[in-house]
Amino acid sequence: MGKAAKRKMKEQRRAKKAQIDAKYATERPQKPYKDTVRENAVFENYYKQQGIVGTDEWEDFLACVREPLPAAFRVTGSKSQAEQLLHLIQNNFFSQLNTTTSKGEEDTKELATEETSTTSVSLSQTLQNTDLADVKEVGVSEASESNGSVKAAGDAIPDTDGAAVANGSTAANGSTAAAGDTKSSELKPPTCLKWYPDGLAWQLEYSRVSIRQNNTLKKLHSFLVSESESGNISRQEAVSMIPPLLMDIKSHHKILDMCAAPGSKTAQIIEYLHADSADPMPEGFVIGNDVDNKRCYLMVHQIKRLQSPNFMIVNHDATRLPSLTYTNEKTGSTEPLLFDRVLCDVPCSGDGTLRKNPEVWRTWGPGHAINLHSVQNRVLSRGLELLAVGGRLVYSTCSFNPIENEAVIANMIKKCEGAIHLVDCSQQLPDLKRASGMKSWKVQTKNGDWFSSFEEVPENKRSWVRPSMFPTDDMESLNIHRCMRIVPHHQNTGGFFIAVLEKTSHLPWQSPKVEVSEASTESAQADQPGSTTVDKAKEPPTKKVKYAGFREDPFFYFEADNSQWPSIKEFYKFEDSFDHTQLMVRSKEGEKKRNIYVSSKSIKNVAKNNENKIKYINTGVKVLARSEHEMCKCSYRLVQDGISSVDQFVHGRRMNIEKADVIELLTQENPFFSRLTPNTQSNMLKMDMGGLVMRYLHNDSNTGTESPILMTGWRGKTSCRVYVPKFERHHILRLCGVDPDKALIDAEWAIKGKTGPEITAADVEDPPKDGVEEVTATDS
Numbered sequence: 001m002g003k004a005a006k007r008k009m010k011e012q013r014r015a016k017k018a019q020i021d022a023k024y025a026t027e028r029p030q031k032p033y034k035d036t037v038r039e040n041a042v043f044e045n046y047y048k049q050q051g052i053v054g055t056d057e058w059e060d061f062l063a064c065v066r067e068p069l070p071a072a073f074r075v076t077g078s079k080s081q082a083e084q085l086l087h088l089i090q091n092n093f094f095s096q097l098n099t100t101t102s103k104g105e106e107d108t109k110e111l112a113t114e115e116t117s118t119t120s121v122s123l124s125q126t127l128q129n130t131d132l133a134d135v136k137e138v139g140v141s142e143a144s145e146s147n148g149s150v151k152a153a154g155d156a157i158p159d160t161d162g163a164a165v166a167n168g169s170t171a172a173n174g175s176t177a178a179a180g181d182t183k184s185s186e187l188k189p190p191t192c193l194k195w196y197p198d199g200l201a202w203q204l205e206y207s208r209v210s211i212r213q214n215n216t217l218k219k220l221h222s223f224l225v226s227e228s229e230s231g232n233i234s235r236q237e238a239v240s241m242i243p244p245l246l247m248d249i250k251s252h253h254k255i256l257d258m259c260a261a262p263g264s265k266t267a268q269i270i271e272y273l274h275a276d277s278a279d280p281m282p283e284g285f286v287i288g289n290d291v292d293n294k295r296c297y298l299m300v301h302q303i304k305r306l307q308s309p310n311f312m313i314v315n316h317d318a319t320r321l322p323s324l325t326y327t328n329e330k331t332g333s334t335e336p337l338l339f340d341r342v343l344c345d346v347p348c349s350g351d352g353t354l355r356k357n358p359e360v361w362r363t364w365g366p367g368h369a370i371n372l373h374s375v376q377n378r379v380l381s382r383g384l385e386l387l388a389v390g391g392r393l394v395y396s397t398c399s400f401n402p403i404e405n406e407a408v409i410a411n412m413i414k415k416c417e418g419a420i421h422l423v424d425c426s427q428q429l430p431d432l433k434r435a436s437g438m439k440s441w442k443v444q445t446k447n448g449d450w451f452s453s454f455e456e457v458p459e460n461k462r463s464w465v466r467p468s469m470f471p472t473d474d475m476e477s478l479n480i481h482r483c484m485r486i487v488p489h490h491q492n493t494g495g496f497f498i499a500v501l502e503k504t505s506h507l508p509w510q511s512p513k514v515e516v517s518e519a520s521t522e523s524a525q526a527d528q529p530g531s532t533t534v535d536k537a538k539e540p541p542t543k544k545v546k547y548a549g550f551r552e553d554p555f556f557y558f559e560a561d562n563s564q565w566p567s568i569k570e571f572y573k574f575e576d577s578f579d580h581t582q583l584m585v586r587s588k589e590g591e592k593k594r595n596i597y598v599s600s601k602s603i604k605n606v607a608k609n610n611e612n613k614i615k616y617i618n619t620g621v622k623v624l625a626r627s628e629h630e631m632c633k634c635s636y637r638l639v640q641d642g643i644s645s646v647d648q649f650v651h652g653r654r655m656n657i658e659k660a661d662v663i664e665l666l667t668q669e670n671p672f673f674s675r676l677t678p679n680t681q682s683n684m685l686k687m688d689m690g691g692l693v694m695r696y697l698h699n700d701s702n703t704g705t706e707s708p709i710l711m712t713g714w715r716g717k718t719s720c721r722v723y724v725p726k727f728e729r730h731h732i733l734r735l736c737g738v739d740p741d742k743a744l745i746d747a748e749w750a751i752k753g754k755t756g757p758e759i760t761a762a763d764v765e766d767p768p769k770d771g772v773e774e775v776t777a778t779d780s
């Protein structure tokens, strides 16, 4: 590719990003957070009346929701290095935080005199502005809901560098909290979320002032941002981690996440799918869907970090998600694609997030739940249609409101006439405190009128307030108590609602043969004004929706006789068992052909069967990039993103290296062979020029665990370069016991200060064309 073309591509990418940023910038609440008063009499009266918590708990509940939310993160469990990373976090940061309390207090007290009028902003908020997990869709006006447009209330956009664009927090009386009040001046020890498996998830509560004043906190903050970029940890609100845990995911499952953007739960699901790190391309797959095209791209960023070949991102209205087909590997026949697991994390009023999004205090109204009830029903209905018999669906919201929660679940159980039931999860996650589903509630309109039953609703309001919003006498027999409500004061979290459903037979309106009919009448109309919900006639499927030719990011799988494959196969000695028809390019010719991606068999199966039905956004992980060099027999080099997916099939161009080599290669731009260990030097000399994969078996004496570290690179004439993105470099260096910031600065000084023969123009003697881009964070 020529320089001009490259520049043009970069400009286009930048322009697209600017467009997205600009859109979301205008959607951010204009009112500064610090002005937000954490009070709303209507909210308080509403939930007191609903009996959302016992009367004896009410004050605790209210006090807690007025507090800022702690930040939470989890270590990515599917990575073989999880244990090592956790040890590192505890050793390098947490152990010091437990002992730095008194210093922190002094520091923040000092500051309090200077900054009494500044807002107290917790690390939770600075991190949460980059945690997109629970940016629920809130504040839906009555007019806008009917056409499906929703408006985000939270700060939905991460800072590109992961640093703070903080929400302010305000005291309960509405005055902004002083930076130096007792609470913000305490450095509380990090809290392990006991209910999360293997001690991998943690909560932190530190003010911005503390972060600024405390070196350990400052380092912890940038550490979390960096490790999160490289996919080794995920910053995610604690309660948002619950639904994927209750999905009981196995590596062979076909999984659908219906309202998935920005993708925190999808990422967690992918992580569980890859729980067996010995199998980089398991049988199952995950499809993440969202109706909002821009938010789908936020999801691309989230998911790419995990480098999974087993996912696909699509862009549909979940209430009308098209029916897909799948080729049965055993019989070779084409069948409707039904999912083993479905997540319906539906758009909701989001009042469970008011600790994180104080703006909700200002915008909250009882009408929001009423507006959302219909779309929530329709998403759930379509999800159940697409769920296989025997499969499990998890429904969740970050709303306290029974109209968005129990009412939707009860309505659907009745409508399904015994085909689904609520699963008893009381034995799962035993350390998680939860309240049982509510059996009675009332409906309040935006005008403040309360109704206990549909019969009380005046005729002129009946098209808006629907029968399905009310509890009925059979709540007990529906086991509605098996729903779970997480209330903030029980374990210092946000609010959340989860219901786990299992499908035991075909839905009444689905015949087994047409069970995935195009967005059936039921899901498309469930609880629409005028519908009677429970007694609806069984109707035939509606007309098919076609998306012929619509593909945002087209891809073309390799044919069996692909002309490039033989030279790649020969050069890297790909095993015969590797199915190269799982490889694809994004275009038949031109620029996009320079990268080759790999997807799992199952994803290829879905993609090939449904090419003209799905609005694809993204799939596949980059595994080879074009790197032409006159002295190299293969025009492609291996790419770091996809190396773990194909590593087991690559038998040529590999080399075992030592820890000292890893450090040298990651901290120096293009080190000469002479700077590597004798063994590695000699192996380099035996190898021809071109792409390669280097492997270092990291033996961690602290945890007694071993984990392989893979790095792709380029063997040049006299030097070697690695192609490892910035944050992954940092991660590997940390595992090797090296502080990346210090090491990289030292390396830079070494180069700058060098006048001798060692570092010359030959340092960049033979980088393959296009290579340098690969090490930037944006490409990770």
Ligand SMILES: C[S@@+](CC[C@H](N)C(=O)[O-])C[C@H]1O[C@@H](n2cnc3c(N)ncnc32)[C@H](O)[C@@H]1O
Pocket (backbone or CB within 6 Å): 132, 133, 134, 135, 136, 137, 148, 150, 240, 258, 259, 260, 261, 262, 263, 264, 265, 266, 289, 290, 291, 292, 295, 316, 317, 318, 319, 345, 346, 347, 348, 375
């Ligand atoms: C609560 S957020 C999802 C959060 C996400 N599950 C996560 O954990 O990162 C709800 C999402 O639903 C999407 N949404 C709203 N209406 C939808 C519809 N009809 N079909 C599909 N997605 C929809 C919104 O764009 C939003 O991204």
